[in-house]
Amino acid sequence: MDIASPLPAYEPPHDCPLCPRLAGFRDEQRSAHPDWYNAPVPIFGDPDAWLAIAGLAPGMQGANRTGRPFTGDHAGILFYETLTRHGLAVGSYEARPDDGLALDGAIIINSVRCLPPQNKPTPLEIRTCRQFLQPPLHALPNLRVVIALGEIAHQSAIKALGGKLPKYRFGHLAEHRLPSGLTLIDSYHCSRYNQNTGRLTAEMFDAVFLRAMEFKP
Numbered sequence: 001m002d003i004a005s006p007l008p009a010y011e012p013p014h015d016c017p018l019c020p021r022l023a024g025f026r027d028e029q030r031s032a033h034p035d036w037y038n039a040p041v042p043i044f045g046d047p048d049a050w051l052a053i054a055g056l057a058p059g060m061q062g063a064n065r066t067g068r069p070f071t072g073d074h075a076g077i078l079f080y081e082t083l084t085r086h087g088l089a090v091g092s093y094e095a096r097p098d099d100g101l102a103l104d105g106a107i108i109i110n111s112v113r114c115l116p117p118q119n120k121p122t123p124l125e126i127r128t129c130r131q132f133l134q135p136p137l138h139a140l141p142n143l144r145v146v147i148a149l150g151e152i153a154h155q156s157a158i159k160a161l162g163g164k165l166p167k168y169r170f171g172h173l174a175e176h177r178l179p180s181g182l183t184l185i186d187s188y189h190c191s192r193y194n195q196n197t198g199r200l201t202a203e204m205f206d207a208v209f210l211r212a213m214e215f216k217p
């Protein structure tokens with residue numbers, strides 16, 4: 001199953017070999033689950049987006065299985081509920097990439113496009129995959145604000161947008177003005193773990209998007 005990207009020029013190849021550990025893990029998943037997507041997960045959303053959401057990496061049962069970010073696992077339920085409430089997602093989220101859901105004004109780009117073992121990419125893998133995060137962020141003509149989901153996405157987005165760490169410290173609802181003029185807003189990741197432990201509540205996640213909506217043109 002091929003998933004169409006709104007920015008096909010910025011997609012890694014289906015068999016991207018640049019991270020050997022992740023390519024090997026991908027091969028294992030292809031053998032174990034031949035009906036899953038098991039490839040770098042493409043960008044999803046509106047090419048005219050004013051809001052970009054930088055995720056971490058595909059979840060095994062979510063994007064790695066279905067091929068669309070945050071689709072099919074627990075994180076996606078809160079994620080798409082929140083986007084829909086703010087008018088950033090239109091249609092009905094049914095946890096399938098062919099459910100017809102579309103984003104309006106928003107786009108999702110993962111910091112690491114391939115499934116990492118235990119959801120933990122290495123620093124080298126994060127750096128290597130930034131070549132598939134930085135160019136599309138710079139190619140979005142109407143971009144005003146970026147939401148980073150978790151500290152890894154925060155660090156990778158800051159670097160992709162020309163900022164220097166550690167000037168910009170991660171914190172839920174922390175807001176950073178970047179040299180390019182863009183604003184970056186941090187959020188705890190909407191992972192099942194963070195929701196189950198109470199680190200991130202639906203209200204806390206909503207507050208991030210409420211703030212981002214103030215940037216809507």
Ligand code: SF4
Pocket residue numbers: 012016017018019020022023040112113114125128129132
């Ligand atoms: S994580 Fe990114 S750079 Fe690494 S293999 Fe996958 S697509 Fe390529």
